[in-house]
Amino acid sequence: MTLSTERTHSPPPGRQSAKPSPRAGASVPGPVRRNAPGLALAVVGLGLAEGVHALLPAVPMLTAAVVLGVVAAHVPGVHPFVQGRGRAGLSTAGKRLMRGGIVLLGLKLSIGDVLGLGWATVTMVLGVVLATFAGTWWLGRKLGLPGDQPLLIATGYSICGASAIGAVSGALGKDEDDEKLAADVATSVALVTLCGTLAIAVLPLLHHPLGLDDVQFGRWVGAGVHDVGQVVATAQTSGPTALGEAVMVKLIRVAMLAPLVAGVAVAHRRRRAHEAAGGEQAVGTHRPAVVPLFVIGFLAMTALRSTGLLPTGLLDAADTAQQLLLAMALFGLGSAVHLPSLARSGARTALLGLASWGVVASVSYAGVLLTT
Numbered sequence: 001m002t003l004s005t006e007r008t009h010s011p012p013p014g015r016q017s018a019k020p021s022p023r024a025g026a027s028v029p030g031p032v033r034r035n036a037p038g039l040a041l042a043v044v045g046l047g048l049a050e051g052v053h054a055l056l057p058a059v060p061m062l063t064a065a066v067v068l069g070v071v072a073a074h075v076p077g078v079h080p081f082v083q084g085r086g087r088a089g090l091s092t093a094g095k096r097l098m099r100g101g102i103v104l105l106g107l108k109l110s111i112g113d114v115l116g117l118g119w120a121t122v123t124m125v126l127g128v129v130l131a132t133f134a135g136t137w138w139l140g141r142k143l144g145l146p147g148d149q150p151l152l153i154a155t156g157y158s159i160c161g162a163s164a165i166g167a168v169s170g171a172l173g174k175d176e177d178d179e180k181l182a183a184d185v186a187t188s189v190a191l192v193t194l195c196g197t198l199a200i201a202v203l204p205l206l207h208h209p210l211g212l213d214d215v216q217f218g219r220w221v222g223a224g225v226h227d228v229g230q231v232v233a234t235a236q237t238s239g240p241t242a243l244g245e246a247v248m249v250k251l252i253r254v255a256m257l258a259p260l261v262a263g264v265a266v267a268h269r270r271r272r273a274h275e276a277a278g279g280e281q282a283v284g285t286h287r288p289a290v291v292p293l294f295v296i297g298f299l300a301m302t303a304l305r306s307t308g309l310l311p312t313g314l315l316d317a318a319d320t321a322q323q324l325l326l327a328m329a330l331f332g333l334g335s336a337v338h339l340p341s342l343a344r345s346g347a348r349t350a351l352l353g354l355a356s357w358g359v360v361a362s363v364s365y366a367g368v369l370l371t372t
Contacts, residue, residue: 038089038332041081042097045069045331046324058200060230062162063193065327066186069334082335093332094182098166099294101325102257105163106301107310107318108228109251117248121219124367125252128223131363133158133260136356143348147184148172150352151264156192157356160254161227162330165189167257170294171265182336189330191353196230199357204237216368218242222249223364255302261295 049065069090072078082090114122133154140150148169156165169185203225207217221235221242228250235246304310 035089035092037081038086038091039093039328040089041072041086041335042090042093042328042331045072046327049327049331058197058233060193060197060227060233061323061327062227062330063197066162066189066193066330066334069331069336070186070190071334072331073335086335090332090335091182093328094166094185094336095170095329097325097332098329099170099297101322101329102163102167102170103294103297103301104318104322104325105160105254105257106298107305107315107322109254109302109305110308111302111306113248114252114255117252120371121249122252124364124371125223125249126256128360128364128367129158129253129256129260132356132360135359136352139355140352143352145348145352147180149184149188149349152184152188153191153349153352153356155260155264156188157195157226157353157360158253159257159260160250161192161196161230162189163227163254163326164257164260165192166326166329166333167261167294167298168264171261172268182333186330186333186336187349189333191349192226193230195353195357196226199225200230200233203234203361207238210365212368214238214242215245216372218245219249219372220364220368222246223253223367224361225250228254258295258299 045065045068048068049061052059052064052068053061073082136154136157137150140153143150145153152165152168155168156162158164165185165188169181172181199221203221212220217238218235218241221231222245225231225234225246228247231246231250232243235243305315
């Protein structure tokens with residue numbers, strides 16, 4: 001019996017080499033092989049986004065990147081690749097590269113510069129952030145927007161656009177391959193970048209009709225426009241004074257990113273703990289850290305910038321790297337958008353975006369008048 005069993009399990013003579021070794025790993029590609037196709041496509045998307053921005057300077061590179069990602073997901077010749085071999089790398093770009101870009105975003109912020117604006121301005125910006133975030137999130141829930149869209153849109157409008165949306169999505173403690181979350185992120189980014197781009201044309205037209213001087217206009221732009229690049233494009237129309245004020249006020253909003261992300265992580269950690277206690281722990285999720293590692297990195301970069309020891313060349317290189325990482329990440333997120341699904345909630349999403357834009361513009365305008 002024993003001999004028969006051994007002969008049954010032994011390979012026939014001369015065919016040992018035809019059986020793959022279980023340690024060869026040929027059937028299970030490593031992370032590099034698995035992610036390389038999608039990351040390569042993200043690099044191509046980055047190059048195309050830079051080209052669009054060069055030809056149309058009014059279109060921010062990050063906006064072009066997310067739109068190109070959406071296009072790639074629906075072009076017949078590219079769609080199978082995006083949903084197949086490229087999916088892993090595009091998902092990695094949307095999450096990992098986004099976090100790297102957010103860490104580098106901390107190098108734009110100096111504690112001394114922020115405090116130099118005075119506590120009245122800091123308090124005003126805090127009020128704008130809280131009012132916009134709470135109002136947008138509440139309205140999004142009332143409109144019945146699906147998934148995490150209300151939270152993500154509220155974050156983008158109240159803090160710093162696409163970067164803030166990516167940061168909060170990373171604090172939700174969800175699986176890296178959660179395509180529903182990726183679609184919610186891409187939809188939110190598209191909406192907030194659309195309104196921010198419109199602000200570049202609309203807000204300068206309101207400068208003098210609203211009775212604002214250059215300082216007030218700059219602070220209004222910094223408190224009410226979403227992305228840093230959009231703030232610069234809008235404020236520079238009124239000269240260097242307005243531009244300087246806008247950038248500094250905007251950086252105060254950026255500083256709110258860390259506590260907001262930490263708060264979201266704590267809230268979701270408690271919810272997961274409650275679900276686990278009730279036997280309802282969601283499959284494929286994990287409990288997020290109280291303070292995500294990339295938020296700690298963001299704060300560390302801010303502290304490093306505040307020392308004044310970093311040369312200008314290094315800061316410029318970091319700014320370029322941040323833009324490239326975020327553009328690749330947004331291309332990856334855009335590729336997860338499914339337009340037919342988005343169309344079903346398109347009217348409600350657009351309504352929320354316009355309402356939130358009105359809230360942040362009006363609250364920041366009132367805040368500027370009260371503090372200047």
